[in-house]
Structure formats: structure tokens, C-alpha cells
Amino acid sequence: MLLLVNLTLRLRTMSSADATTDQLRVDILDGAFPPGARLVELQLTERYGVGRAAIRSAIVELVTEGLVTREANRGATVRRVPLAEAVQITEARQALESLLAGHAALNATPQDRAELRQLAADMSDAVSSQRYGDYSELNQLLHRRIAQIAQHEIARDLVANLRNRASHHQFRLALQPGRPAESLPQHEALIAAVVAADRSGAEDAMRTHLDSVISALRHWAELGVEV
Amino acid sequence: MLLLVNLTLRLRTMSSADATTDQLRVDILDGAFPPGARLVELQLTERYGVGRAAIRSAIVELVTEGLVTREANRGATVRRVPLAEAVQITEARQALESLLAGHAALNATPQDRAELRQLAADMSDAVSSQRYGDYSELNQLLHRRIAQIAQHEIARDLVANLRNRASHHQFRLALQPGRPAESLPQHEALIAAVVAADRSGAEDAMRTHLDSVISALRHWAELGVEV
DNA sequence: CCAGCCAGATTGTATGACTTCAAGACCGTA
DNA sequence: TACGGTCTTGAAGTCATACAATCTGGCTGG
Numbered sequence: 001m002l003l004l005v006n007l008t009l010r011l012r013t014m015s016s017a018d019a020t021t022d023q024l025r026v027d028i029l030d031g032a033f034p035p036g037a038r039l040v041e042l043q044l045t046e047r048y049g050v051g052r053a054a055i056r057s058a059i060v061e062l063v064t065e066g067l068v069t070r071e072a073n074r075g076a077t078v079r080r081v082p083l084a085e086a087v088q089i090t091e092a093r094q095a096l097e098s099l100l101a102g103h104a105a106l107n108a109t110p111q112d113r114a115e116l117r118q119l120a121a122d123m124s125d126a127v128s129s130q131r132y133g134d135y136s137e138l139n140q141l142l143h144r145r146i147a148q149i150a151q152h153e154i155a156r157d158l159v160a161n162l163r164n165r166a167s168h169h170q171f172r173l174a175l176q177p178g179r180p181a182e183s184l185p186q187h188e189a190l191i192a193a194v195v196a197a198d199r200s201g202a203e204d205a206m207r208t209h210l211d212s213v214i215s216a217l218r219h220w221a222e223l224g225v226e227v
Numbered sequence: 228m229l230l231l232v233n234l235t236l237r238l239r240t241m242s243s244a245d246a247t248t249d250q251l252r253v254d255i256l257d258g259a260f261p262p263g264a265r266l267v268e269l270q271l272t273e274r275y276g277v278g279r280a281a282i283r284s285a286i287v288e289l290v291t292e293g294l295v296t297r298e299a300n301r302g303a304t305v306r307r308v309p310l311a312e313a314v315q316i317t318e319a320r321q322a323l324e325s326l327l328a329g330h331a332a333l334n335a336t337p338q339d340r341a342e343l344r345q346l347a348a349d350m351s352d353a354v355s356s357q358r359y360g361d362y363s364e365l366n367q368l369l370h371r372r373i374a375q376i377a378q379h380e381i382a383r384d385l386v387a388n389l390r391n392r393a394s395h396h397q398f399r400l401a402l403q404p405g406r407p408a409e410s411l412p413q414h415e416a417l418i419a420a421v422v423a424a425d426r427s428g429a430e431d432a433m434r435t436h437l438d439s440v441i442s443a444l445r446h447w448a449e450l451g452v453e454v
Numbered sequence: 455c456c457a458g459c460c461a462g463a464t465t466g467t468a469t470g471a472c473t474t475c476a477a478g479a480c481c482g483t484a
Numbered sequence: 485t486a487c488g489g490t491c492t493t494g495a496a497g498t499c500a501t502a503c504a505a506t507c508t509g510g511c512t513g514g
Contacts, residue, residue, distance in 0.1 A: 095322035
């Protein structure tokens with residue numbers, strides 16, 4: 001029922017331009033348009049079967065989201081995010097996700113806490129049986145659930161955008177050998193604190209977790225790794 | 228010289244559509260379009276002397292910035308920000324501006340520190356001679372300078388946007404009697420920590436300062452104050 | 455060999471026409 | 485009078501087209 005309402009609400013709000021924006025965003029995040037790819041308006045009108053107006057609208061929106069850059073009379077390209085910027089993005093995420101974790105610790109319902117406990121078990125299983133793809137998905141799910149539980153729309157939206165911006169680096173980092181072993185206990189500590197309604201504990205756990213992501217990124221930066 | 232380069236760079240990037248976006252944003256923030264005002268595209272084309280496309284582009288951008296809402300086939304209106312949301316916005320600012328204050332403490336040059344000291348003196352003067360308008364401007368200047376000194380573009384941009392979103396409430400709060408007397412020592416502590424290159428001190432001072440803003444907003448919310 | 459110029463490609467912008475939608479006016483009936 | 489449905493209208497949503505401005509790359513002539 002709620003789902004249905006939600007669906008019709010989305011349909012009501014979604015013009016073809018908005019739908020095009022979403023599709024283009026997904027295509028960029030999925031790598032269909034890799035960083036540096038040119039986004040030529042006419043080509044996109046064919047690809048998505050809409051007019052140039054819709055394409056321009058989508059590009060404007062994605063520029064403000066930081067996924068696309070535009071030069072006057074030169075056109076739009078998929079933004080290439082340097083490692084130094086990925087570090088800043090993750091620092092901002094750290095500040096905001098700590099806030100979310102703290103709120104989640106306060107607002108979690110008994111169902112939420114049970115679900116989080118289950119999630120911790122699933123993550124542990126995935127790592128011990130070396131299903132790293134599953135672990136990566138559970139990882140993202142955890143961050144999303146924390147954000148939902150916190151009931152803090154402002155921070156949630158900002159974090160979602162920041163995650164998109166750095167998704168390329170985030171993805172590469174998750175593939176790093178040894179990362180799961182390092183991050184699992186951090187995630188477990190985070191979940192334990194949220195389940196225990198320990199606000200400052202949850203904030204600290206999230207901060208610590210993202211500290212380790214940041215230092216991994218910084219480590220790469222020092223090695224001169226480039227995209 | 229640097230200014231000139233910057234200027235031409237802006238001109239190169241600024242199409243009339245982008246300029247229109249900036250003007251419309253300023254007009255909204257200045258109150259020329261108060262919260263709830265309808266933004267009818269045809270009227271705006273006359274006001275700004277540009278085509279409908281430019282107006283639509285501006286509206287799309289301001290929607291993603293959270294200043295404007297849009298309903299399908301109904302049009303755009305200036306967003307009305309409820310107090311509860313202003314609280315969330317300020318909480319997010321707290322998280323991000325603490326980060327900025329910490330970085331500013333690390334990155335400030337001797338010139339920056341001298342300037343900040345001067346700023347503290349000016350603020351104190353303004354309050355003691357009851358020039359509250361000046362104090363309010365110096366207040367904004369301080370936050371902007373801290374953000375510049377921190378050299379953290381990601382957080383700086385996010386905070387600038389958050390400030391815009393809540394500017395209405397922020398403005399009303401600044402007019403509150405007793406606010407300057409409460410916030411002045413907090414600002415002085417913040418400046419002292421940044422000048423002393425005390426990272427965690429600066430973070431704490433910024434957090435404390437915005438804590439007092441948040442509780443003032445919450446206090447209003449409980450009184451049932453509405454916009 | 456190179457400076458300058460021309461042509462193609464692409465964006466920037468405006469305009470007109472048409473469709474879709476929602477709100478309010480209008481009208482007929484009980 | 486009150487209710488319910490239909491009609492009108494205002495505005496957004498979309499597309500096609502046109503033309504100007506600008507960049508790019510290649511060609512040409514000295």
C-alpha cells in the first residue's frame with residue numbers, strides 16, 4: 001500500500017526529463033560513460049530518445065551534483081575526480097556519517113537493531129567464506145540503512161551525493177586485498193554501538209572506520225596511483 | 228593579475244544561463260522572491276530578459292540546491308524551509324564546519340592569523356558599541372574566511388549551500404536580542420584556537436558555537452514559532 | 455614549414471507549436 | 485441550496501527548428 005502510494009507519487013513527479021537525468025546518472029556511475037567521456041547532446045538525444053532540452057536539463061543537474069563538468073562551447077564530460085579530491089570527499093563523508101551514526105543510535109527501533117545484528121552476522125559470513133562481492137554489497141547496504149534509520153534527510157542526501165562522486169575510487173578500494181579483513185571489525189564495532197544505543201560510541205566507530213578509508217586513499221596518493 | 232585571470236575565466240565559463248541562475252539565486256536569498264512565491268517561467272523571462280530555456284535551466288539548478296521546489300505541471304515555488312529542517316541543516320553545518328575549523332587551524336598562514344586576530348577585535352568593538360548589523364556581517368565574514376583558509380573545497384561548497392538553504396532562519400536568529408552577547412565569546416574562542424594552530428580546539432569551538440545556534444533554533448521550534 | 459584561414463562540429467539561445475496536467479469556473483440535477 | 489461532473493484556461497513539459505557563437509582540425513598559400 002505504502003509502496004503503491006510511493007510509486008504513484010514518483011510517477012507523478014517524474015517527467016521524462018527527470019527520468020533521463022536518473023538514467024544518465026546511473027549510466028555514469030555504472031561506468032557506461034567512464035571518467036573523461038564526452039557527453040555530446042545530440043548523441044544522448046538518440047540514446048535516450050528525448051529532445052535536446054531534456055538532455056541539457058539532465059546535464060545541468062549532474063554538473064551541480066559534481067558528476068559532470070562543462071566548459072563553455074566545449075560541451076560536457078564525465079568528471080574525473082583526482083585522488084586528493086576523493087580524500088576531501090571522504091573527509092566530508094566522515095563528518096556527516098558520524099552525525100548519521102549518532103542519530104541512528106538514538107532512533108533505531110527494536111526491528112532496526114535486530115536487522116543490524118543480522119547484517120553483522122551476514123558480513124562476517126561473507127568475509128570468512130571469502131565472498132568479497134557480497135561483502136561489498138552488504139557494506140553499502142549497512143551505510144544506507146544507518147542513514148535511513150537516522151531520519152536525517154539533509155545529511156542523508158549530502159552523503160548519497162558524496163558517495164556518488166567518489167564511487168570510482170571507493171570501488172577500486174573495495175577490491176584491494178586485505179580491505180575486508182581490516183574493515184569488518186570496524187563495521188562490527190559500529191553496529192554494536194548503534195544496537196547498544198550508544199550515540200558517541202557510534203559516532204566514534206564511524207569516524208574510525210572512515211579514518212581507515214581516508215588513510216588508505218592517502219596511501220595510494222603517496223604512491224602516485226592515478227585513475 | 229590573479230584577479231584578472233579569475234575574471235576572464237569566469238566570463239569564459241559564464242553563459243547567460245549561468246548568469247541568470249546566479250541572479251535568481253541572489254534574488255531569492257535577498258527576499259525579492261520570499262518563501263512560497265511562485266516562479267512563473269514566462270514572468271522570469273521578462274524580468275531577466277532571457278529565453279525560457281535559460282529560466283528552466285536556472286530552476287533545475289536551484290531545485291537541486293534545495294532553494295526551490297517543483298511540482299509536475301504546476302511549476303516552481305521558492306522553498307519554504309520548516310524549522311525542523313533548519314535544525315538538521317545546522318547540524319550538518321556543524322559537522323562540516325568543525326572539519327573546516329580544524330583544517331583552518333592547520334593551514335592558516337601568519338597573515339591569516341593576523342587577519343583573524345584583527346577580526347576578533349572588530350567583532351568585539353561592534354558588539355560593545357552595539358553596531359549589531361556590522362557584527363552580523365563580521366560574523367558571516369569569519370565563517371567565510373575560516374572556510375577559505377581551510378583549503379577544503381568540498382566542505383566549503385557544501386557549507387555554502389547549507390547556509391543558503393537556512394539563510395532565512397539564520398537571519399531571524401541574528402536579530403534576536405542577546406544573541407551577539409552569547410556568540411561573541413564563542414567566536415573569540417574559535418579564533419583563538421585557529422590562531423594557536425590548535426586543531427581539536429578549533430573543532431570543539433566551532434561545534435560549541437553551532438550547538439548554541441541549534442539549541443536556539445530548537446527553542447523556537449518548541450515555542451511553535453513559524454515562518 | 456608555418457601562419458592564417460576556412461569548414462565542420464557542437465554548444466548557446468530563442469522561438470513556435472503542440473501536449474499534458476491541474477485548478478477553478480461553470481452548469482445541470484437532486 | 486448543495487452536490488457532482490464537465491469545460492475552460494493557465495502554465496509547465498516537450499520537441500523541432502533555426503541561427504549565432506565558438507572551438508577544432510585541417511588545408512592552403514606564401
